[in-house]
Structure formats: C-alpha cells, structure tokens
Amino acid sequence: MSIVFHDTWTTQKGTRDARRHQEKVDDAIRKNIKNVIGDESIITREGKKTILVPIKGLKDYRFTYKHHGHVGGVGQGEYEPGDILNPGEEEESAAGNQHGPEYMETEVDLDYLLKIMFEDLGLPWLDETNKTYIEIRKGWKFENISKKGVYSRIHKKRTMIESIKRNMALCGEIIRQTNCSQEEANLALAQTKGDINQAIDILLNGILIIDNEQSIIIQEDDLRFKHMEEDIDICSNAVVFALMDVSGSMTPQKKYLCRSLLFWLVEFLKKEYQNVHIRFIQHADEAKEVDEDTFFKRSTYGGTLSYTAFEKANNIINAEYPLKEWNIYTVYCSDGDDFDSIKTISQVEDMLPKLNMISYIEVREEQDIHFGSNTLLRYFREKWKFIESKDTKEGQYFINEENHFIMSVMKDKSHVWETLKYMLNINGSRILNETPTGDNK
Amino acid sequence: MNQTELQRLIKIEEVSYQIIKDEMKFQLVDIEFDIVPEQKMFEIMAYHMPGQIPNWKFGRDFEKVRTIYNKTGSSLPLEVVVPTNPARAYLMKDNSFAIQVLVMTHVMAHVAFSTMNKYHHLIDSDLVSKLNSACQRISDYERKFGLNNVEEIVDAGHAIQFHSTPLEREETEDEKRLRIFEQQKRAHHEKKATEFYDVINVGFSMPGGSADLPPVADYSYIERELYNNTLWNSLKHKTPVEPTEDLLRYLIDNSRVLSGWEKDILEIIRMQGRQYYWSLIKTKYLNEGFACFIHEKIMRKLFNMGLMTSEEHAEYNYSNSLVKAMNPYAMNPYLIGSTIWYDIEDRWDKGKHGDEWEEEPNLIRKKEWDTKEMKGWEKVHQILRTNHDWFFMNEFLTNDLTRDLNLYIYIKGKEFMAGKFIVTDYDIDQVRQMIINSFSHSGVPKIRVVDGNYRGKNDLLLEHEHIGIDLDDVYTHKTLEHIHNLWGNNIYLKTMKDKVAFSYKCYKPEINPIK
Numbered sequence: 001m002s003i004v005f006h007d008t009w010t011t012q013k014g015t016r017d018a019r020r021h022q023e024k025v026d027d028a029i030r031k032n033i034k035n036v037i038g039d040e041s042i043i044t045r046e047g048k049k050t051i052l053v054p055i056k057g058l059k060d061y062r063f064t065y066k067h068h069g070h071v072g073g074v075g076q077g078e079y080e081p082g083d084i085l086n087p088g089e090e091e092e093s094a095a096g097n098q099h100g101p102e103y104m105e106t107e108v109d110l111d112y113l114l115k116i117m118f119e120d121l122g123l124p125w126l127d128e129t130n131k132t133y134i135e136i137r138k139g140w141k142f143e144n145i146s147k148k149g150v151y152s153r154i155h156k157k158r159t160m161i162e163s164i165k166r167n168m169a170l171c172g173e174i175i176r177q178t179n180c181s182q183e184e185a186n187l188a189l190a191q192t193k194g195d196i197n198q199a200i201d202i203l204l205n206g207i208l209i210i211d212n213e214q215s216i217i218i219q220e221d222d223l224r225f226k227h228m229e230e231d232i233d234i235c236s237n238a239v240v241f242a243l244m245d246v247s248g249s250m251t252p253q254k255k256y257l258c259r260s261l262l263f264w265l266v267e268f269l270k271k272e273y274q275n276v277h278i279r280f281i282q283h284a285d286e287a288k289e290v291d292e293d294t295f296f297k298r299s300t301y302g303g304t305l306s307y308t309a310f311e312k313a314n315n316i317i318n319a320e321y322p323l324k325e326w327n328i329y330t331v332y333c334s335d336g337d338d339f340d341s342i343k344t345i346s347q348v349e350d351m352l353p354k355l356n357m358i359s360y361i362e363v364r365e366e367q368d369i370h371f372g373s374n375t376l377l378r379y380f381r382e383k384w385k386f387i388e389s390k391d392t393k394e395g396q397y398f399i400n401e402e403n404h405f406i407m408s409v410m411k412d413k414s415h416v417w418e419t420l421k422y423m424l425n426i427n428g429s430r431i432l433n434e435t436p437t438g439d440n441k
Numbered sequence: 442m443n444q445t446e447l448q449r450l451i452k453i454e455e456v457s458y459q460i461i462k463d464e465m466k467f468q469l470v471d472i473e474f475d476i477v478p479e480q481k482m483f484e485i486m487a488y489h490m491p492g493q494i495p496n497w498k499f500g501r502d503f504e505k506v507r508t509i510y511n512k513t514g515s516s517l518p519l520e521v522v523v524p525t526n527p528a529r530a531y532l533m534k535d536n537s538f539a540i541q542v543l544v545m546t547h548v549m550a551h552v553a554f555s556t557m558n559k560y561h562h563l564i565d566s567d568l569v570s571k572l573n574s575a576c577q578r579i580s581d582y583e584r585k586f587g588l589n590n591v592e593e594i595v596d597a598g599h600a601i602q603f604h605s606t607p608l609e610r611e612e613t614e615d616e617k618r619l620r621i622f623e624q625q626k627r628a629h630h631e632k633k634a635t636e637f638y639d640v641i642n643v644g645f646s647m648p649g650g651s652a653d654l655p656p657v658a659d660y661s662y663i664e665r666e667l668y669n670n671t672l673w674n675s676l677k678h679k680t681p682v683e684p685t686e687d688l689l690r691y692l693i694d695n696s697r698v699l700s701g702w703e704k705d706i707l708e709i710i711r712m713q714g715r716q717y718y719w720s721l722i723k724t725k726y727l728n729e730g731f732a733c734f735i736h737e738k739i740m741r742k743l744f745n746m747g748l749m750t751s752e753e754h755a756e757y758n759y760s761n762s763l764v765k766a767m768n769p770y771a772m773n774p775y776l777i778g779s780t781i782w783y784d785i786e787d788r789w790d791k792g793k794h795g796d797e798w799e800e801e802p803n804l805i806r807k808k809e810w811d812t813k814e815m816k817g818w819e820k821v822h823q824i825l826r827t828n829h830d831w832f833f834m835n836e837f838l839t840n841d842l843t844r845d846l847n848l849y850i851y852i853k854g855k856e857f858m859a860g861k862f863i864v865t866d867y868d869i870d871q872v873r874q875m876i877i878n879s880f881s882h883s884g885v886p887k888i889r890v891v892d893g894n895y896r897g898k899n900d901l902l903l904e905h906e907h908i909g910i911d912l913d914d915v916y917t918h919k920t921l922e923h924i925h926n927l928w929g930n931n932i933y934l935k936t937m938k939d940k941v942a943f944s945y946k947c948y949k950p951e952i953n954p955i956k
Contacts, residue, residue, distance in 0.1 A: 077847055
C-alpha cells in the first residue's frame with residue numbers, strides 16, 4: 001500500500017490524440033461541406049457565431065443491438081406511462097447516449113469553418129501590382145533586436161547566447177595562455193566575475209577556489225533588447241458588388257439558393273480580405289442599394305429589369321471607385337428572366353472593361369419550363385464565347401477567359417459550393433474535379 | 442493537497458484497509474495510489490488504463506471528459522483503477538479531501554472485488570507492461586507505414602475487440618482440426634464397436650451391462666481406415682473447422698491480406714479485449730454496485746470513528762448523490778447495482794428467501810418477514826465470488842426492486858411525436874425481463890465465423906445468434922466494412938431482421954466493367 005504524490009506528470013498521448021481527432025473532424029467537415037453550405041439555418045441564424053455541423057463516421061463502430069439510443073432504451077425516474085422525457089427539446093438531448101443517430105453533430109465556430117472551407121480560394125484576377133495599396137494597422141510586433149533599450153523588453157535568450165559566446169571566447173584565451181582545463185578556466189572566470197587578466201593570474205598562482213559554483217556572467221555588453229514596431233499590412237483595394245434579382249419570378253427556393261451563395265461569398269470576403277468593400281444591390285423593376293441585413297432578409301415583388309442593377313453598380317463605380325485604385329468584382333444572381341435583355345447586354349458590355357471579374361449565376365428549379373431557352377444565360381452565350389464544363393450533379397459552368405466572365409447554373413444546394421469553388425479559384429485552372437463526398441452509395 | 446492532508450489520507454487508508462480486511466473479511470491485493478494533476482487524470486480516464494495504445498478515439502474521449510468535468514464542476518468524483526497485482530489507482534490532485542477519501546474507498550472496494558471474483562481472475566496481471574512495449578512497437582509502425590494505415594488497423598481491431606472470450610481455448614486451426622478429428626473418430630468407432638458387440642453377443646449380454654465390456658477387435662481394420670480417411674479429407678479443407686466466436690483470432694490466422702505488423706497490432710488488441718475488457722464488461726453492474734455499497738459502509742464507519750468532519754461528510758454525501766443520480770435515458774450501474782446489493786444483504790439477514798417466503802400469500806407478513814437468519818454477509822461473499830452481471834440481474838433484480846428503482850422502458854416517438862422519447866406502459870414483469878435480456882452475452886451480440894471459404898470464393902460467412910433483438914443497421918454495415926479491411930474479400934452476415942432471415946453483405950469495391 002502506498003500513496004505517491006506526483007506534482008508534474010504531464011499528459012503524453014491525450015493531447016496528441018485529441019489533435020488527431022480534431023484533424024479527423026476537420027476532414028469530415030471538409031467532406032461534408034456541400035451539405036453544410038446549403039444549410040438554411042446558417043443564414044437565418046442571428047448573431048450566433050457557431051453552427052452545428054453534422055459529421056459522419058467518427059464513432060467506434062461495433063456490432064450492437066438496435067434497442068439503444070435512437071430507438072429507445074431503459075431509463076430511470078419518476079415517470080408515468082405516456083410521459084414524454086424531453087418535452088420541448090430536440091433530439092440532441094439524448095445525444096449523451098452511446099448510440100446516437102448516424103450523424104454526430106459538432107458545434108463549430110463560423111470563422112473556423114470558413115478557414116478550413118476556403119483554404120485555397122481567393123479573388124481571381126486580382127491586380128496586385130498596378131492598383132494602389134492601402135495600409136492597414138494590425139497592431140504592434142517585435143521586429144529588431146539591438147544593444148540598447150528598455151530593461152522590460154530584454155531578450156533573454158539572445159542575451160544568454162551572447163554571454164555564453166563571450167565566455168567561451170575568454171575561456172579559449174585563458175586555456176591558450178595557461179594550459180588549464182576548460183572547467184578550471186570557467187571557474188576562474190566566474191571567480192573573478194569575468195575579468196580575464198585576473199583569471200589568468202589566479203590560475204597561474206594557484207589560488208583557484210574549486211568549490212565555487214560554475215556560472216555564467218552577463219556583462220553590460222551582452223544585453224540584447226527587443227524593439228517594437230507598428231505592424232502594417234499592405235493590401236490592394238477591392239470592391240465586390242453583390243447583385244440579386246428579387247422579382248416575382250424568384251421563388252423562395254431560388255432566392256434561398258442565391259442568398260446562400262452570396263452569404264458565403266460575403267462571409268469569406270470579410271474574413272479573407274480586411275479591406276474589401278462589399279456593396280449590395282437588389283432589383284426587381286428598379287434597382288436599390290441596401291445594407292447587408294436587408295439584402296439577406298427582405299425582398300420585393302414586381303417585374304424584372306436586370307439592367308437597372310448593372311446601371312446602379314456602374315454609377316457607383318463611376319462615382320466612388322476610380323479604376324486606377326480599385327479592383328472591381330461583380331456577382332449577379334438571378335433566374336434569368338429579364339424583360340429587357342438587350343439593354344442588359346449593352347449595359348454589361350459597357351461595364352466589362354472596368355471589371356476584374358464578372359460572374360453571373362442562374363438559379364433554376366426543376367419545374368421551370370424555359371430550361372435554357374429565353375434566359376439571360378442564353379443571351380450571354382450568344383454574345384460572348386464561353387467554354388462549358390459540367391459536373392456529375394448536373395451543374396453547368398461557363399468561362400470566358402478573355403473578359404473574365406464566369407457563369408454557372410445552380411439547381412440544387414450542392415451546386416452552391418461547386419459554384420463558389422469555380423468562381424474563387426485563384427490558380428486559374430478551372431477543371432472540375434469532383435471532391436469525394438461522404439456519401440456512400 | 443498539502444502535507445497534513447496527505448498524512449490524514451494515509452491514516453484513513455490504513456483504517457479503511459483494516460475495515461475491509463478484518464471486519465468485512467474481504468481479501469485484496471496491495472494498491473498503489475498515485476496522486477496526479479487533473480490533465481493527467483483526464484487522460485488516464487479516457488484511455489482506461491496506463492499503457493493504452495494511442496488512437497484518435499481516446500483523444501476524443503479525453504476532450505469529452507475534460508469538457509464534462511469543466512461543465513459539471515469538480516464535485517463529480519473521477520476514479521480509475523487497474524486491477525493488476527499490485528493494483529494501480531489514481532487520485533486527482535485538486536480534489537477536496539472528502540472526495541479523495543470517497544474515491545479511495547471506492548477503489549479499495551473495486552480491488553477487493555477483482556481479487557475475489559472468479560471472472561476477474563482471468564485478467565492478465567502483467568497487461569500494463571505488455572501494452573507499454575506494444576506502444577513502442579506501434580509508434581515504430583506509425584513512422585514506417587504511416588499513421589493512416591496504422592489507424593485503419595487499430596480501428597478495425599477495436600470494432601471486433603469484444604468478440605474474444607478467455608473461456609474459449611487458445612489453439613491454432615491445425616490443433617483444432619486434429620482435436621476434432623480425434624473426437625469424431627473416437628465417437629464413431631466406439632459407436633461402431635458397440636454395434637458389432639451387440640450383434641455378436643446379443644444372446645449373452647445382460648441388460649445395461651454392455652458398456653462395461655471391452656470393445657471387440659473384430660471391427661475391420663480396412664473399414665476403420667476408410668472412415669478415418671474420409672473424415673480427414675472432409676476436415677482438411679474446412680475452415681474454420683468448427684464455428685468460432687473468436688473473430689480476431691480467425692482473421693489473424695487466415696486472412697490473406699494482413700502483413701506481419703498488422704497482425705502484431707491485432708494480437709495486442711485481441712489480448713487486451715480478452716484479458717481485460719471482457720471481465721470488466723461481464724461484471725460492470727456487479728462491480729460498480731459493489732464498490733458503491735462498500736464505500737458507503739466504510740464512509741459511515743469513518744465518520745462514526747471521527748476521522749471525517751461533518752462538513753466533509755456532507756460534501757461526500759452530495760458527491761455520492763451525484764454518482765447515484767437517476768438518468769432518464771439510461772440505467773445507472775452505480776445506483777442499480779448498489780441497491781441490489783443492499784437488498785441481498787437485507788433479505789438474507791431476515792431470511793426473506795426460499796419457497797416459504799415466496800409463496801407467502803399475506804403481503805404484510807411477507808414484507809415484515811424476519812427469521813433473524815443473519816446470513817446476509819455470507820451471501821454477499823458468495824455472490825461476490827461466483828456471479829457475473831447476467832446471473833446477478835436474473836436472480837436478484839426482483840419485481841419489487843424494479844418498481845422501487847422506477848425503471849421503465851421508453852421508445853422514440855413517430856410522426857407527430859418525432860424526436861420525443863415516450864415512456865411505455867409495459868408492466869413490471871416485461872420491464873424486468875427486457876432488462877435481463879439486455880445482459881445476455883454482456884450486451885455484445887454473439888457473432889460466429891461459420892465459413893472462411895463461402896461458396897468456394899474465399900468469402901467470409903458470419904452468423905449472428907439472434908436472441909430477439911435485431912442488430913443496428915448502420916453499426917453493422919460499418920463494422921462489416923472494418924472486417925472487410927482485414928479480410929480483403931466479401932463478407933456476409935446471416936441474421937434475422939423483423940423476424941425474417943436476413944443477410945448483411947459487404948462487397949469489395951468492384952472494378953468497373955467496360956461500358
């Protein structure tokens with residue numbers, strides 16, 4: 001029998017394996033992004049910074065009976081037959097059981113999700129050399145190290161290194177002159193507090209005190225100080241116009257798809273680029289500039305005149321964003337129903353030279369009869385030459401490299417992520433390769 | 442924890458040891474207590490024991506333990522005890538004194554249980570050092586073959602870890618084949634010999650006396666050899682020779698895709714499941730209930746002896762009530778187990794057992810029955826030595842107790858009640874029976890390897906012994922995928938689903954034929 005007290009016994013495997021688990025969770029989220037990104041609750045959430053993400057396959061699977069967890073089980077407490085164990089609660093309350101549903105839900109920070117989602121994406125065709133820069137103050141950073149400075153900012157490690165360096169040089173000199181051992185030279189130096197001449201004297205005359213503890217002497221000369229400087233980040237200017245059709249023909253489902261796409265785009269831009277302006281424009285038969293909140297929540301009804309939105313954007317560009325200083329992007333979401341497409345095309349043609357990229361996203365529903373017949377997509381394709389590519393889930397993507405014009409057709413939640421990836425691909429090679437999803441068939 | 446507290450703890454340790462050994466008459470091996478910082482404690486809890494092989498699952502549990510602890514606060518006592526010889530136990534540094542004492546007495550009861558229970562005698566007392574050396578080998582494998590590959594094997598191993606029992610004999614396929622050959626041969630020839638004997642001696646044999654007479658040598662040598670040959674030929678290509686429950690053993694010995702290091706990892710996992718987890722799973726309610734039952738008794742004694750202050754006793758009571766709290770969604774082994782133990786002691790003290798008591802029609806007399814038999818403690822000792830969970834529940838979870846413990850069955854609602862859990866109106870007999878059923882095979886479905894060369898295609902045929910409850914679909918599919926990784930070929934699992942025969946399948950990924 002014994003009781004042993006361990007004051008410092010650090011974890012060994014726990015932290016390592018916890019990190020490994022986190023990696024697996026991230027991986028699962030990445031594989032499941034298409035479903036996460038289309039989740040309505042994310043856009044409608046108010047002020048919440050975390051979201052629940054369903055994750056597949058991070059459980060210890062073994063042969064088990066059905067009767068636990070999600071089907072039922074044995075419980076304890078003062079309940080009568082017919083009582084409900086979790087009134088007013090959702091299923092999650094039972095998630096403490098070992099056998100939950102197939103999906104495990106994890107609460108993930110939105111910023112964190114954005115980070116792992118948009119890892120290799122960015123604004124394409126960003127002109128970083130010609131447009132003027134803006135300086136952003138990020139705070140302070142330690143930059144230089146010098147011999148003079150305030151004691152509170154002493155750089156301990158560098159000071160120690162300098163001191164050891166000097167000590168070693170002096171020892172070498174002492175050994176050369178007196179033929180003593182390294183240890184003795186060190187002791188002598190310590191005894192004389194760093195004075196080399198005295199140390200040699202001591203060694204030659206044999207008055208070295210052996211039991212003197214060896215130590216390193218720091219002299220004025222060894223001190224090193226950190227110096228702070230303002231941390232400035234240099235960014236190029238960019239403005240993104242988010243245009244959206246909110247007319248009568250846009251059903252809730254279509255609007256939802258558009259908002260979903262624009263929401264993620266906006267969140268991504270806000271996170272990735274500190275200095276990007278985002279302007280929101282809605283239109284039905286008349287364009288209106290609105291703030292972010294209104295853009296994602298409110299809508300009007302009426303006829304559709306797409307050119308008004310482009311006109312509005314064009315006016316704002318002319319008035320506020322000189323082309324010399326700004327990278328300009330336009331993203332337009334609509335169902336392609338336009339009363340005056342000729343005007344729209346001329347307006348777009350007028351804008352094209354000013355823009356770094358223009359992107360047009362057409363949303364369709366299964367029941368739409370005019371499948372690709374009289375929509376804006378068709379007119380655009382007649383006007384400019386596009387290279388078309390398709391993915392396995394019936395998504396269509398078009399690109400015109402010359403004019404930096406990108407188009408996409410969204411029919412389904414899963415296209416949102418594909419479109420974003422296609423649009424924000426900075427490497428330039430827009431060959432669609434399906435990322436493996438978590439679905440098993 | 443400061444020095445005076447440590448001294449007090451050592452004093453209390455000695456006293457409790459005396460109580461268990463001399464007053465309660467239990468045996469227990471020495472215990473080495475380590476007082477560790479909380480992070481270390483979380484780690485040991487998540488990993489179940491020191492020397493556990495590293496895996497992301499334990500990392501996840503580590504985070505879970507930490508979160509739960511941070512959320513519920515420090516009044517929830519955490520305990521880890523490894524029933525080796527000497528036993529090892531861990532106390533958390535920052536716990537209050539009352540909780541240290543609670544955990545310590547609880548651990549002592551666990552150790553007494555392990556020392557005395559016959560199922561715990563199957564635990565390998567050298568397991569920790571074996572695992573430690575295995576960990577080093579595994580970290581070598583991780584460097585050599587990549588973390589992902591090692592993880593895949595460990596995950597697959599964990600999926601079927603519990604399908605190996607120490608009660609099954611350790612023998613290779615060849616040994617088994619030889620044994621079965623000998624058994625069947627002998628059975629056949631003896632039967633044959635007696636048949637001949639009967640024919641020859643029909644006129645002389647006394648009724649019932651034939652077995653005592655020696656077999657006759659006349660039984661033809663050629664016939665004998667012929668039978669032996671056919672028998673051996675039929676056994677030669679049969680794999681497994683007889684259905685086996687030891688999935689890991691069979692896969693390690695017969696898989697064509699596993700390489701040496703993979704087999705090494707699986708052997709470690711199998712050994713751990715067999716010589717550690719099996720015993721713990723088999724006796725969970727018995728063990729935890731016993732520990733609660735005993736620590737409550739010791740704590741009461743310590744308080745009466747003046748070794749604990751009344752504030753400390755109050756704190757202990759609060760923590761103890763958390764441990765024994767009712768859970769609306771699951772059974773609490775601490776509460777149910779200890780209640781049954783108290784009931785056993787009480788009933789055998791008063792002689793409330795046997796036919797006479799059971800058949801007593803007058804309920805009041807039945808309730809106030811007292812023969813002053815005082816055999817309670819003797820019965821506790823007896824159950825402690827011989828029982829496991831199923832026996833324990835089957836025999837001692839009475840209808841009265843089921844009612845007193847407020848046990849019920851709940852189901853998940855459908856349609857407009859979706860997402861809600863509803864208490865059913867099953868009567869007490871049904872509830873009790875369902876609880877007992879859930880303890881058969883310790884809750885691990887009985888799966889057997891029936892054929893390792895199913896339909897001559899080197900596929901693996903498994904069979905589930907259905908006991909009235911279906912297997913979980915998702916879990917079964919995922920587990921079969923794990924087995925598929927180890928076997929390399931198609932897997933079939935025969936079972937019942939919704940009362941009809943059903944077969945789960947897991948095919949190897951097909952190479953797309955040319956379209």
